[in-house]
Amino acid sequence: MRYKEGAGEGEVEEDPRGEGMQQALGDLLTCPYCIGVWIVTPLWFGMALAPRLTRFVAGILATVTTADFMHRIYLKAKKWGD
Numbered sequence: 001m002r003y004k005e006g007a008g009e010g011e012v013e014e015d016p017r018g019e020g021m022q023q024a025l026g027d028l029l030t031c032p033y034c035i036g037v038w039i040v041t042p043l044w045f046g047m048a049l050a051p052r053l054t055r056f057v058a059g060i061l062a063t064v065t066t067a068d069f070m071h072r073i074y075l076k077a078k079k080w081g082d
Contacts, residue, residue, distance in 0.1 A: 039061070043057070043058060
C-alpha cells in the first residue's frame, strides 16, 4: 500500500501498489464498497451454520460502526464550532 497525501486530520488513505492481479486484489481489499461484500458473505453463511456466534460478531461490528459514525459527527460538530 502507498499512503495518499491530503487525507483528513487523523485519517489514513491508501492506494494499492503493484500491477495486474496484485493491484486488483489490493483494490478489492481497500475499497469501502467491496469490503462490505467480503464481510457480509461469511456473516450470511454464519447465520445458517452458527447463528449465535454470528449474532455476537455482528453485534461487535455494529458497535464499532456506531462508534465510527459518532466520531464523524463529533468531528463535524467540532469543525462547526471553530
